[in-house]
Amino acid sequence: MANLDEALDALTAQAPGSCQLREDRGQGAYVDARRAIEICNACRYCEGFCAVFPAMTLRREFRDSDLDYLANLCHNCRGCFFSCQYAPPHEFGINVPKVFAELRTESYAKYAWPQPLAGLFRRNGTILSLATILAVTLILILTMALSDPAAFWGANDRSGSFYAVIPWEIMVAVAGASFGFAILALIISGFRFWRETGGGSFAQAGPLGKAAGDVLTLRNLGGGGEGCNDIDETYSSWRRIFHHFLFYGFALCFAATCVATVYDHFLGLIAPYAFLSWPVQLGFWGGIGMMIGTVGLAWVKIAADPGPAAPSVVGADFALLMLLFLTAFTGLVLLGLRATPAMGILLAVHLGTVLTLFVFAPYSKMVHGLYRSLALLRNAREQRRTSDAAAAP
Numbered sequence: 001m002a003n004l005d006e007a008l009d010a011l012t013a014q015a016p017g018s019c020q021l022r023e024d025r026g027q028g029a030y031v032d033a034r035r036a037i038e039i040c041n042a043c044r045y046c047e048g049f050c051a052v053f054p055a056m057t058l059r060r061e062f063r064d065s066d067l068d069y070l071a072n073l074c075h076n077c078r079g080c081f082f083s084c085q086y087a088p089p090h091e092f093g094i095n096v097p098k099v100f101a102e103l104r105t106e107s108y109a110k111y112a113w114p115q116p117l118a119g120l121f122r123r124n125g126t127i128l129s130l131a132t133i134l135a136v137t138l139i140l141i142l143t144m145a146l147s148d149p150a151a152f153w154g155a156n157d158r159s160g161s162f163y164a165v166i167p168w169e170i171m172v173a174v175a176g177a178s179f180g181f182a183i184l185a186l187i188i189s190g191f192r193f194w195r196e197t198g199g200g201s202f203a204q205a206g207p208l209g210k211a212a213g214d215v216l217t218l219r220n221l222g223g224g225g226e227g228c229n230d231i232d233e234t235y236s237s238w239r240r241i242f243h244h245f246l247f248y249g250f251a252l253c254f255a256a257t258c259v260a261t262v263y264d265h266f267l268g269l270i271a272p273y274a275f276l277s278w279p280v281q282l283g284f285w286g287g288i289g290m291m292i293g294t295v296g297l298a299w300v301k302i303a304a305d306p307g308p309a310a311p312s313v314v315g316a317d318f319a320l321l322m323l324l325f326l327t328a329f330t331g332l333v334l335l336g337l338r339a340t341p342a343m344g345i346l347l348a349v350h351l352g353t354v355l356t357l358f359v360f361a362p363y364s365k366m367v368h369g370l371y372r373s374l375a376l377l378r379n380a381r382e383q384r385r386t387s388d389a390a391a392a393p
């Protein structure tokens, strides 16, 4: 593990001045967040609301990296806004969910790898929307230009018909390169966040079980059992429920891809597969889950009281929800119409959305899952240290 730490340290070392966003430290979102947190740390009314406030009380001073950690530990449940006696229109204007949402976007850019691509977090909604349109259009034009017209416009769903439209080698090369790059960029970005926010050595990364439970159940969106202030001052669990639909739907779709890879490479079974096969069933129910989740989360955002929201992140949130919805929707339409002459077009459109999702995974709000998971892991370590210290004679 020590060698792993050293290797990642070397890999992620930055040339002096190469991280443009670090020069912004102590400005903008950090100033607002530090001011709010210092008032909260004196007030402590919200101590039992979530993991953020107990973590806050362990500190007297807040470095930028502490604020990055706390902002990513926040699940944006909005409870502290609706309970706060210092929220607007009070002259203190405390709005923790808003300042943390702005700071999270800053932290995504700050820890992004490679740094020149960190700029993609600026005007992220516009960039993601344009990239989706561009990728879909490009793949559609290339596929129409390069594939055999008989295969592209032919109406059949026999084994191998997908690869007659887009050759297997090209599909694997493009998907493998984009997915591999996304994974590498996410690992390095995550490691930079972990190291710079004081996560410590991976050799002492436990307790993993507690952190994994918090991630998989979204415990911090439970609001102590009654739910969160998703829409307004009343409590609900809509956001948690729709997030579960999206997360587990995405996981099922990923599992479908993995199983299809095993079918293809190890069992010699070539796509497209029968409706009742494992890859199609996993993808079908995963796609349904993703559509329910994305539509539901968009509805929560539209219906929610705008008071605790950060207007600067709304575009990026909706653009990612739209891309995730399109990925699921185009996959399901392809499944439904794969035996018709529309198959070639639908295959190209679906692959365009999947490719955009892969390429932009490290440069969109998709990274919030990574940073929040690492923040929860660090928080579980802190809590264990604190309880061990309290129990010590």
Ligand code: SF4
Pocket: 039, 040, 041, 043, 044, 045, 046, 047, 080, 081, 083, 084, 085, 086, 087, 094, 096
């Ligand atoms: S959000 Fe408001 S009520 Fe809650 S701890 Fe901060 S200052 Fe106090």
Ligand code: SF4
Pocket: 046, 049, 050, 051, 052, 053, 073, 074, 075, 076, 077, 078, 079, 080, 081, 096, 097, 100, 220
């Ligand atoms: S918005 Fe919710 S999760 Fe975030 S700091 Fe406030 S109470 Fe905690």
